[in-house]
Amino acid sequence: MTILLAFDVIFVQNAHSGRMDLVALAFFLGAINLHLTGHSSIKQQFIALLGTLAVLTTLRIAILVLPFFALVFFTNIKNKQYQQAATLLLTSMLLYAIWIGIGFGSLSNFLAAYTQSHSSSFTGHTLTSSFLGGNFSIPFHQYPMIALGLMSIALLFKQHYQQQKFWLILLPIPFFYLLVKDTGAYSALVVPFWYLIIGMAFEKQAKANTSCLNRLTAFGAIALLLGVNGGVFLLKSATIATTVPQRNNKQLTAWVSKHLPAQSRVVGDDRYYYAVINNHSDFQYIQRVQSNEARAHYHKEEFQPNYLFISSQTTPDIIEAYKQHFVFGDTFTYTPITQQNMVTRLIQKIPMQIHTSLEGTLIQVTPKKILESN
Structure with a gap:
């Protein structure tokens, strides 16, 4: 056992x-x-x-x-x-x-x-x-x-x-x-x-x-x-071992420093936490135990982020909840360097979704009540 x-x-x-x-x-x-x-x-x-x-x-x-x-x-x-x-x-x-x-x-x-x-x-x-x-x-x-x-x-x-x-x-x-x-x-x-x-x-x-x-x-x-x-x-070990270049945090950090102004407030997927913090910006997680609607409402009222940083694992219902409270603006897509080998191709053919990449989208947002007051 x-x-x-x-x-x-x-x-x-x-x-x-x-x-x-x-x-x-x-x-x-x-x-x-x-x-x-x-x-x-x-x-x-x-x-x-x-x-x-x-x-x-x-x-x-x-x-x-x-x-x-x-x-x-x-x-x-x-x-x-x-x-x-x-x-x-x-x-x-x-x-x-x-x-x-x-x-x-x-x-x-x-x-x-x-x-x-x-x-x-x-x-x-x-x-x-x-x-x-x-x-x-x-x-x-x-x-x-x-x-x-x-x-x-x-x-x-x-x-x-x-x-x-x-x-x-x-x-x-x-x-x-x-x-x-x-x-x-x-x-x-x-x-x-x-x-x-x-x-x-x-x-x-x-x-x-x-x-x-x-x-x-x-x-x-x-x-x-x-x-x-x-x-x-x-399978998990092989996936981790063969996707090291895709999960290169140095590459992500450099991209974030180029596209994200310092002192920004960001709500996003857990995987982007360190890259954002290293860019001298504040970060809160986009999803926690409470409902998506409650989380989005909380961020609009309390945190008031400038950006959302979503990944391929950010579900449509989460994005829709934030659209109810924020106006989406300019977007920037991060696509990491990929490395194709035999193990990677084999994993891609397995009939299940395995999320390993840091690929994501940085979206400029404005809370709706602030926009309306202007």
Whole structure:
């Protein structure tokens, strides 16, 4: 299962990007491991510490940590380990209360920060609603993992539904998809639990006194999943390696310095951030969790950009949202140097769209209300 995880695209991408999701996940998995290895009061304190650190690292993982804490708490109560239950509850509450006091000053300020809109109050979005809500938007390359995971759950449920370890691994999966809104890159939080479930089922089949055909089927399913993960990983690696000239940031930076006046305000695709910043201009991302309309409205009212810098991945609905709030003016198209070789041509023939180029369009814009006032 470790090999499957090592080639999982989302997991590797998060690790490569240095995202804090995996740090939070490490804290959470550490808390689970402590719970499975003992129930002393000292361990309850460390479980509370690791769980709290996970939540403080990224709030989204609270959706996984809170059910885990509840399960551990009620398990302690069921086993009449009242001291351990109290230790877990009080330690976690104390640690979080300290953070609230230091970070927000009071509980009311903390609640207001997460439940009230601030500078973009006209959008109707709060910090909590921006990531809480559920989303079953699943990348296509995760379909084999999820299909095999669901079959593994069905295989294990009858014999393991009374085992706490089974529920510790299973519960994060439905809670994540039902409650986390942005399930793309953040699915790295739940991917290890899919592989743990698959691993449990594979181990059961390998040790069971079943027919040779059943064992071969289990090995074949794992091999298929490894082939999918490894294939996508190799395709992504080959794409990155063969498109280095197209992603030459020096070339882009030189082009930006020629076409973008210094001290400009730019809204654009993430890939243009450093080129714009290096040109002594301000930059904000064109797309975030809130709706395209809300993002465009916010930029018109608050940021008031001079330029949009869009890429081939900027969808038509995003562009249309900005057209509602801005008048588009002169455009400048950046086309990087391309390098055609055998691998590049092979990748282009694959029936899927892979975005690697820094090619984009710089558009001069004026907020409509400013234009109308003139």
